[in-house]
Amino acid sequence: xxxxxxxxxxxxxxxxxxxxxxxxxxxxxxxxxxxxxxxxxxxxxxxxxxxxxxxxxxxxxxxxxxxxxxxxxxxxxxxxxxxxxxxxxxxxxxxxxxxxxxxxxxxxxxxxxxxxxxxxxxxxxxxxxxxxxxxxxxxxxxxxxxxxxxxxxxxxxxxxxxxxxxxxxxxxxxxxxxxxxxxxxxxxxxxxxxx
Numbered sequence: 001x002x003x004x005x006x007x008x009x010x011x012x013x014x015x016x017x018x019x020x021x022x023x024x025x026x027x028x029x030x031x032x033x034x035x036x037x038x039x040x041x042x043x044x045x046x047x048x049x050x051x052x053x054x055x056x057x058x059x060x061x062x063x064x065x066x067x068x069x070x071x072x073x074x075x076x077x078x079x080x081x082x083x084x085x086x087x088x089x090x091x092x093x094x095x096x097x098x099x100x101x102x103x104x105x106x107x108x109x110x111x112x113x114x115x116x117x118x119x120x121x122x123x124x125x126x127x128x129x130x131x132x133x134x135x136x137x138x139x140x141x142x143x144x145x146x147x148x149x150x151x152x153x154x155x156x157x158x159x160x161x162x163x164x165x166x167x168x169x170x171x172x173x174x175x176x177x178x179x180x181x182x183x184x185x186x187x188x189x190x191x192x193x194x195x
Contacts, residue, residue, distance in 0.1 A: 002085050003082050003083065003085065004081060004082035004083075004084065004085050004086040004087045004088060005082070005087045005088075005122040005123065005193045005194075005195065006078075006082065006087070006088050006090060006093070006119055006120070006121045006122050006123075007024070007087060007088070007089050007090065007121070007122065007123045007125070007189060007193060008090040008092070008093040008095055008121045008123065008124045008125070009021045009024070009089065009090065009091055009092070009125055009127065009185070010092060010093075010095050010096060010099075010124055010125065010126045010127070010160070010169070011126050011127035011128060011129065011160070011174060012129065012131075012153055012156055012157060012160070013153075014129070015127040015128070015129045015174045016127050016129070016174050016178065016181060017091050017092065017127060018036070018091055019178060020125075020127060020181060020182060020185050021034055021036075021089050021090075021091040022034070023178075023182045023185075024089050024182075024185060024186075024189065025089055027186065028087065028195050031086065031087055031195050032086065032087045032088070032089050032195065033081055033086055033087075033088055033089070034088070034089045034090075034091060035074065035078070035088055035089070035090050035091070035093075036090075036091040036092070037067075037070060037071060037074075037090065037091065037092040037093055037096070038052075038067060038070050038092075039070055039073070039074060042070060042073045042074070043073075044066055044069045044070045044073055045070050045073070047066060048063075048066050048067060048070055051063060051066070060101070060104045060105075060106060061106065064097055064100075064101045064106065064111060064114060065114060067096070067097050068094070068097055068114035068115050071093065071094060071115060071118055072118065075117075075118055075119070078118070078119050079119060082119060087193070087195050090121070093121055093124075094114075094115035094118060094121075095121070095124055095163070095167075095169070097111055097114065097115065098111050098112065098163055099156055099159045099160050099163055100152075100156060100159075102159050102163070103152060103155040103156045103158075103159045104152070122192075122193050123170070123188070123189065123192050123193050124164075124167070124169035124170065125169070125170045125171075125172060125185055125188055125189075126160050126164055126169050126170065126171045126172070127172055127174035127181065128157070128160065128161075128171050128172065128173060128174050128175075129174040129175055130175065131150065131153050131154060131157065170188050172184040172185065172188070
């Protein structure tokens with residue numbers, strides 16, 4: 001049986017990752033499932049929620065290790081799903097760790113090593129929005145500790161572009177309407193992976 005693919009939707013907070021992941025899931029619902037990272041339902045996910053909400057203080061290294069461990073908690077399930085030939089749409093995956101970690105001054109090789117052995121992404125699409133758009137969209141909801149740091153967000157945006165070139169991720173314009181962004185996502189998915 002043909003293995004399922006892993007399609008990752010990335011970008012800064014409020015870029016539209018959840019919306020676009022859900023639209024992709026609706027489009028290919030008989031052939032896909034969706035995973036969200038961080039997954040706050042797991043023991044490690046609950047700990048991640050604590051530091052994102054500012055209730056725990058950890059070094060950047062520990063934060064990145066916890067975020068990686070959260071993905072490792074789901075490895076067996078990911079392997080099982082793609083092993084059955086089902087495609088997974090990931091609302092964030094290990095690419096987020098690379099981008100946020102590098103933006104905080106951590107070594108790329110060290111960050112890559114944290115997730116070595118996890119199933120690899122077949123396609124990564126980065127939805128790019130302006131920092132001001134994040135601020136506008138955040139007014140309607142709660143913002144976490146990463147979102148509050150404007151300077152970090154600027155670095156993250158830049159790092160997404162740098163790593164997209166390095167790892168051949170697709171970058172699309174998230175400033176357009178939801179339908180326009182969805183059309184961009186669909187075009188890339190259809191041109192690069194067989195679902």
